[in-house]
Amino acid sequence: MSREYIIKAKKIVTVGKDKTIINGAMVIKEDKIIDIGKEKVIISKYKGLDIEDLGNLVITPSLIDCHTHLLEYAPSTVYPVTSETYNIAQKALVLKSLMAGVTTFGEQICGSPMTLLSVEDFKKLAKDLPVNIVFSCNSITIGFEELVNFTAVTGNNSVDKDKLIEDKIINSLIEKSDYPGENIFINATPANLTEDIVPRAGEVIYTQEELENIVQVFHSKGKRIGCHVAGKDAIEMAIKANFDVIHHGHGITDDEINEVSKNKISIVATPLGGTHLKPNSPEDILKLLQNNILVAIATDAYLPPYEGVSWLNFNDKEAKGSPELMIISKPVIDKLIGSGYDENEALSLITLNAAKVLGIEEKIGSLEIGKDADFIVSSGIPVVEFSDASNIKRVYLKGKCLINRI
Numbered sequence: 001m002s003r004e005y006i007i008k009a010k011k012i013v014t015v016g017k018d019k020t021i022i023n024g025a026m027v028i029k030e031d032k033i034i035d036i037g038k039e040k041v042i043i044s045k046y047k048g049l050d051i052e053d054l055g056n057l058v059i060t061p062s063l064i065d066c067h068t069h070l071l072e073y074a075p076s077t078v079y080p081v082t083s084e085t086y087n088i089a090q091k092a093l094v095l096k097s098l099m100a101g102v103t104t105f106g107e108q109i110c111g112s113p114m115t116l117l118s119v120e121d122f123k124k125l126a127k128d129l130p131v132n133i134v135f136s137c138n139s140i141t142i143g144f145e146e147l148v149n150f151t152a153v154t155g156n157n158s159v160d161k162d163k164l165i166e167d168k169i170i171n172s173l174i175e176k177s178d179y180p181g182e183n184i185f186i187n188a189t190p191a192n193l194t195e196d197i198v199p200r201a202g203e204v205i206y207t208q209e210e211l212e213n214i215v216q217v218f219h220s221k222g223k224r225i226g227c228h229v230a231g232k233d234a235i236e237m238a239i240k241a242n243f244d245v246i247h248h249g250h251g252i253t254d255d256e257i258n259e260v261s262k263n264k265i266s267i268v269a270t271p272l273g274g275t276h277l278k279p280n281s282p283e284d285i286l287k288l289l290q291n292n293i294l295v296a297i298a299t300d301a302y303l304p305p306y307e308g309v310s311w312l313n314f315n316d317k318e319a320k321g322s323p324e325l326m327i328i329s330k331p332v333i334d335k336l337i338g339s340g341y342d343e344n345e346a347l348s349l350i351t352l353n354a355a356k357v358l359g360i361e362e363k364i365g366s367l368e369i370g371k372d373a374d375f376i377v378s379s380g381i382p383v384v385e386f387s388d389a390s391n392i393k394r395v396y397l398k399g400k401c402l403i404n405r406i
Helices: 039-045 074-078 086-099 119-127 167-176 208-220 232-241 254-262 282-290 322-338 343-350 352-358
Strands: 004-013 020-029 032-038 050-053 058-061 063-068 102-109 132-137 139-142 148-151 226-230 245-250 266-269 295-297 375-378 392-397 400-404
Touching: 004 039, 004 343, 020 039, 032 039, 063 322, 063 343, 063 352, 074 086, 086 102, 086 322, 086 392, 086 400, 102 119, 102 322, 102 352, 119 132, 132 167, 167 208, 208 232, 226 232, 232 245, 232 254, 254 282, 266 282, 266 352, 282 295, 282 322, 295 322, 295 343, 295 352, 322 343, 343 352
Parallel strands: 004 050, 004 058, 063 102, 102 132, 226 245, 245 266, 266 295
Antiparallel strands: 004 020, 020 032, 058 375, 139 148, 375 392, 392 400
């Protein structure tokens, strides 16, 4: 038997065409929003439905972390797990994220020596979790003295660089990838390691021709493609190759910002990773938005905090992830509000814009008729008015309450 009910609150921040509705109400039927508006209008229109009155609380879309390593790398980063307890750690990380209002993840699968799980294993696991997980299948290079390459489709076995451009590998990544995450690591990555361990971190791995060929194959199969990239020269290569989404983009120049805008490339900023580098500061992200670039903020979970900036301070050195999405976004959103952006525009960086990166903006990211009933109930507007997760009183996914602090 399907359930249909009205839920009303002092304020609904829709991050959609209705903007902010004071004394608003939504009608939820099964897993969808079927109507939204002023509570008097909604209650009059839907007489006889049960009403959940949330009083002075605020309803907003649930949060989206569109760049994570939650299931593959984070369990062994956060917990001292073995293969026998990896699954427990994965579920613990998801629960902590839900408690902080995050119901949707853009999960990177890169291939890892830490787990034997395949792409199919991760996708099967995701179906059993009460969250939305959209997967990006990637190839990765780690900048040890001897470069080490992994791919999502070759599991925990390292491969030669030539394999990274092999048609079979590329086509398999395309087939299994759901969104443009960091499909291609243009630069070797530090993988959270220090410079003495990864002296070749940042080294460019591909030629321009190789990148252009890979992008062309993705596009010919109707798939967007994203890249992990940093440094002026590498970012220039990414723009020229016509990537759809740039993740990180550390060291992006003003000229490159103009080119990114002109080419309608989206940027996923990761203030936990490369905190001190452009474009992670509040001023940097404001500049991207002022240049009409679609920007989403993500955690790149899990990473240790950087201690060298004044605008993002943690009291400990523990690795941070999706549960801290509000905390790492707050300096940026405070800057946007102070620069004249309203709460809907500011909140879009971790809701609607993130959904657009994931390619699921028709389903989630804003509260509108026909979309999934994914929303959170809070004592104020998340990030705009608070960043402490205890202020989130309820978390809903597809109309069902998953977290309840009331």
